[in-house]
Amino acid sequence: MNDPITQLIAREELPEDYAQIVEKHWKPLATKIARRAADRKPLIVGINGAQGSGKTTVCKVLEILLKQRGLRALTLSLDDLYLTYAERLQLAAEVHPLFATRGVPGTHAVAMGFAIIEDVLAGRAFEIPKFDKSYDDRSNELTRVSGPVDVLLFEGWCVGAAAQPPEKLRRPINVLESEEDPDAIWRTLVNHWLGEDYSRLFALIDMLVMLKVDHFDAVLANRRKQEEKLAAMNPLGPGVLDEDALIRFVSHYERLTRHMLDEMPERADVVIEIDRSQTPQP
Structure with a gap:
């Protein structure tokens, strides 16, 4: 049990065969990253x-x-760069009601992300914020990190995403867009921010790894598992979603998720297929 990977598997209650997944998939990925970092640090x-x-x-x-x-x-x-609940409510009141829900481009503090990555690149100390999903708000907790860092793993559901062609925005993709964004104001703004601030942030990425699920339908099932974990940790947390709220929540992500599944595999540096059991393939 002294092996840190074994300890992680036990702590996270991962499947018994996860050590084999580490050997087959994550060790080769770590090797690729290490080789890139040999030529460029921080990576x-x-x-x-x-x-x-x-x-x-x-x-x-x-x-x-x-x-x-x-x-x-x-x-x-x-996720830890999400705007606070109060900031999103203000955005919803002033711009569009759908921005009250965290997730899409426009609901993150992009400037905070820039500042952190710039500190990493400069070898300076920096602070990482923490977003508490059970309360749907940024917590007061900060992690202070001293520099330098060799590799920054910048993870997120839309990290590295590219904007859609404007003509793709005209037709609603689901009930949420049809009923709550009939004039395409929300999705047009999401796409605009993705092509502007987020594009500049993602341009700082040296190596893009995509964990590619087989279909958007898997997202709801996987997200449901996450909500069950959140509910177990904090049953009274106001940010924990019931089934109807979960379906509506995931609908905010559908357009961009489908777009990424279509276009990102061709330009990502590494693509790892993830099946419906959340297991990398082949």
């Missing part, structure tokens, strides 16, 4: 994947594997 690695694709666990494993290769790796989650 910014984007880890893209739909909800429930296993990004958080993969990053924890990669931190350990890269440490074993003599590299200091830390993770920055796009």
Whole structure:
């Protein structure tokens, strides 16, 4: 039990065969990252994947594997850059009601992400915020990190995403868009911000890794598992979603998730297929 990977598997209550997954998939990925880092440090690695694709666990494993290769790796989650609940309510009141829901481009503090990555690139100390999903708000907790960092794992559901062609925005993709964004104001703004501020942020990524789920339908099932974990940790948390709220919540992500599944595999540096059981293939 002294092996850190074994300890992580036990702590996270991962499947018994997860050690084999580490050997087959995550060790080769760690080797690719380490080789890139040999030529460029600090290295910014984007880890893209739909909800429930296993990004958080993969990053924890990669931190350990890269440490074993003599590299200091830390993770920055796009989720921890969400605007506060109050900021999103203000955005919803002034711009469009759908921005009250966290997730899409426009609901993150992009400037905070820039500042963190710039500190990493400069070898300076920095602070990583924490977003509490059970309360749907940014917590007061900050993690202070001293520099330098060799590898920053920048993970998030839309990390590295590219904007859609404007003509693709005209037709609603689901009931949420049809009923709550009939004039395409919300999705047009999401796409605009993705092509502007987020594009500049993602341009700082040196290596893009995509954990590719097989279909958007898997997202709801995987997200449901996440909500069950949140409810177990904090049953009274106001941010925990019931089934109807969960379906509506995931609908906010559908358009961009489908777009990424279509176009990102051709330009990502590494693509790892994730099946419906959240297991990398083949």
